[in-house]
Amino acid sequence: MRKMSDNTFQLGVFASNVWGGLTKTTAAQRWNASWDNNVALATMADQAGLEFMLPLAQWSQLKGAAETDGHTFEALTWAAGLLGRTERITIFATVHAPFVSPIFAAKQAVTCDHIGHGRFGLNIVSGSAEPDFLMFGVEMMEHGQRYAYTEEWTTLVKRLWEEAEPFDFDGEYFRLKGAFTRPAPYGGDRPMPRLERLGLRRPHQAEEAQ
Template sequence: MAPSSAAKHPLDGPNRFKLGVFSTNADGGLAITTVPERWRATWQDNLAAVTLADEAGLEFALPIARWKGFGGATNVREWSFETFTWAAALAAATRRIGLFATVHVPLVHPVYAAKALATVDHVSGGRAGLNIVCGWNPAEFAMFGASVDQDAYARAAEWITIIERAYAACEPFDFKGRFYDLEGVVSRPASVQAPRPVTMNAAFGPPGRAFAARHCDYLFSTFSDIDDGRRHVDDMRSRAAEAGREVGVYTVCHVVCRETQAEAEAYYERYAVHEADHAAVDDHMARKKEFAGSHDREAFDLYRQRFAGGAGTYPLVGTPERIVEDLIRIAAQGYAGAALTFVDYAGELPFFCERVLPLMRQAGLRTQ
């Protein structure tokens, strides 16, 4: 398929509030729990979950980039699929859903990334996306003989610039920057989407958001309370406006959707408190608090259950009606969508899609 600026990514679709599944490629998803139904993230699991999301009309599937687990009884997330390969395989098995690759900039060369990303975009017919992350976990970087870069977003700016130039250039080019000194760069085919596939960055701190304002189409951000969400949206919109751009803001939520509120709350208590993998939760929280500026500092003390339940993301726990009420409030803060996680994606996603999506349409959040 020839590159075309007319290729329309699913995130450009008509629904006011977009939805996706997050972290299906990793053991446990985002839940740090020992319950027997916990997500195992086999290939067949991934194929089942993302196919369900595709058939239901969800807009995207977003993987997590993980190389090492968090110990405890489960060593959660050590089993995970590499995301370019994961996205390409799913692209061949789906029809409509956007498929992101999540890439640690310091660990993947931009010329390789350009080729791999274009491959996913061609297999999918223009549905690829790139989640640009700079990394925060020293134990993972040590596996590559690397260290976490203190000026990571300056490197990321060169990295994405090289990819964009590789797609646009008619002839090989040299690049001499602070981090990359390259000769005769060429990458064919270019991506189907022009000038490149859609990009996103999950950032809470100022350096990441400044990078997103200049180089990304979407920012994913967490919040501790829905009513506190607007300040993150306003901050990102202001930064993007200064750069002469628009950046959509999304969030991440972990979901327990049941027929009754009591049933949902009881299950949340079970998997994220009584049967949480407490040693892994401790390790995850300690590393995040020390190395990753991804949450408000007080969130680590106030919301331990949320870290067991979904890596500190916001909980959507309750009946379909209650969850839609929360999504309406999130949308009212200015968020364009949410990535969702479940304890068991394949087992829980059908009920969510059957019961929640029609209510979202009634509320005006979705038209499809």
């Protein structure tokens, strides 16, 4: 089982891939989410012993008074870049399950995992902003269906990481033939999945992801 550290209380940085972070201020001192600043912040967090960095997956939202509101680095590419520039800290990527094929996401995640030698985590979300769904041309299902879809998506990703042979999958939302991706995650242990709240949180070591 992977874990970020032995600390009971773990600290990290959230949403540094977003210009201004999550603030609404237009002050000159607001966070400048340039790539160089993200690298500098990740390096400092790594050296300070923080456990993780977790990005926001933002598409059409976060418009505000500042001209840079809504400027955001894509989370998987951002994670890959920072994993290559750090040594100890865990870097997460946040992925909207309805907008990305589970096969494509599984392959991207494993690539990040190998870049970071096992320091990658995947934050899986179901989406809640209708403009995002409209922009991607994806139907926004009702609340319960979105989470059921995400659970099936996550099941597929985990099987792709764990199974060495192609498999068929016949679910409620996905019907795949010969699903397969290699290499396996770094070290043979799958990346840390963090599933957004589904009403019941389960520990990482359980069969189903938290």
